[in-house]
Amino acid sequence: MSNSKQLFRISKIFGAYYEIYSQEHGINLATLRGKLRLETKKDRHPFVVGDLVYVNKNESSWIIDSLVERKSILHRKSSSKDAHALSANADYAVLIVSLKEPETKSGFIDRFLAAVSISGMEPILVFNKTDLVNEDEIISATSYYQFLGYKIFTVSIHVENSILELKDFLKGKVSFLSGNSGVGKSSIVNLLTESKIQSTQEISGSTSKGKHTTTNSTAIFIPDGTVYIDSPGIKEWGILHLDKDELLLSFPELNIAREECTSEFCCEFGEDCKIQEIFKELPEERSKSMESMLESLETPFRTTRRDHWNRSEKGK
Ligand SMILES: Nc1nc2c(ncn2[C@@H]2O[C@H](COP(=O)(O)OP(=O)(O)O)[C@@H](O)[C@H]2O)c(=O)[nH]1
Ligand SMILES: [Mg+2]
Structure with missing residues (x-):
């Protein structure tokens, strides 16, 4: 009896089912191994489209056994x-x-x-x-x-x-x-x-x-x-999963200033801050973007907008 694990990529997620693909086996539907399902009870979707998973074939059904470490x-x-x-x-x-x-x-x-x-x-x-x-x-x-x-x-x-x-x-x-x-x-x-x-x-x-x-x-x-x-059309790119430092570092312009900064754990963005200096030199659109994102981090709920995702979550 062959019980060897096969490597698949998750191509779609719906409910408790995962659509999985491998070049050898094409597209199949799979479910989660019982223990994994218990471990991940709270987070109903422990997997994300693009994930690589090891899958076992149990009679005629495919059962996802484990996740390969993500590279991104x-x-x-x-x-x-x-x-x-x-x-x-x-x-x-x-x-x-x-x-x-x-x-x-x-x-x-x-x-x-x-x-x-x-x-x-x-x-x-x-x-x-x-x-x-x-x-x-x-x-x-x-x-x-x-x-x-x-x-x-x-x-x-x-x-x-x-x-x-x-x-x-x-x-x-x-x-x-x-x-x-x-x-x-x-x-x-x-x-x-x-x-x-x-x-x-x-x-x-x-x-x-x-x-x-x-x-x-x-x-x-x-x-x-x-x-x-x-992906479905995305109306807004929420960036609340970033902290302030990550946000600043996401701007290559500020990243350079950040590298030159000597007070490593400050990031108070104060008066004689190098980042602040560079910030003043940013093109208008870029500085507006950064200000808006910093504001989002400070007052996260003001920027909340209903979009496609929210709507699809309704009526659960
Ligand atoms: N003039 C022009 N129209 C385009 C171009 N690409 C897409 N469209 C049109 O833009 C509209 C939206 O395209 P669609 O592919 O449905 O956009 P989606 O909503 O991003 O998936 C359609 O009317 C397309 O024909 C383009 O390069 N030039
Ligand atoms: Mg479209």
């Missing part, structure tokens, strides 16, 4: 009740940004970059809809992020082959894809996966199995080994 995990947290792990083990956290219709605000980008900075993933910014703006507008939206050292792509679904460079870059890697609604994420996922079934693939939260879904991320597997983890 991305969270967002807008309030004590609204906190989610979005994806684990991705190499890249990709934000699809729209240059126009709708224009993604830099405050949103900066929150994303802050959340990703403690995830173990490399942030990638994809500026979409280049066809709707001129060259100067593209440069003005992207150049500062490029200057800070972030990996940037500029694409349009209407410019033939413009996503090939991105596709090539993501090849063989695990990428978490996000963006606020309307930016063109589904269109880009379709081009990356060369399929038109993306929008129909999304699991509806109203099925009995979908009812207890706490994460709607879905992994998509390409035969060449590339993995895309698609």
Whole structure:
């Protein structure tokens, strides 16, 4: 009797069921081993989409036995009740940004970059809809992020082959894809996966199995080994899981000042603080972002906003 453990990746989570994938066995449904289920009673979803797990086959059913240590995990947290792990083990956290219709605000980008900075993933910014703006507008939206050292792509679904460079870059890697609604994420996922079934693939939260879904991320597997983890539209990147120091360090500009700072445990942000000095020199949009995020940390509940996740949690 073969009882050897097989390595799978979690591709979807719904209720007590996990959709798991391996190249050898394809997509299967699995449940948790009883003991694991007891250990994790409080936290109903001990696993996150992207997790690698060892799974046993018990007659005809797959039972998840254990979790492989994560190399990265991305969270967002807008309030004590609204906190989610979005994806684990991705190499890249990709934000699809729209240059126009709708224009993604830099405050949103900066929150994303802050959340990703403690995830173990490399942030990638994809500026979409280049066809709707001129060259100067593209440069003005992207150049500062490029200057800070972030990996940037500029694409349009209407410019033939413009996503090939991105596709090539993501090849063989695990990428978490996000963006606020309307930016063109589904269109880009379709081009990356060369399929038109993306929008129909999304699991509806109203099925009995979908009812207890706490994460709607879905992994998509390409035969060449590339993995895309698609997320539902995210309205706000809550950064309450960061402490103040992590937030400051998430700004490469301030990070430099922080390194030069001699009073290692201060961070009071006082009068003759080096960080404060650099802070004054930040471009207006960046300093607004930081101020807004610092304010979120100080008065966390003022910024709480109901969004997609909250709604899907209702009626439990
Ligand atoms: N002009 C232009 N429209 C785009 C582009 N990418 C997506 N769109 C349009 O933007 C709208 C939203 O796209 P969709 O992929 O559904 O965005 P999602 O909400 O992020 O998944 C659709 O009408 C798309 O046709 C682009 O590069 N240029
Ligand atoms: Mg979409």
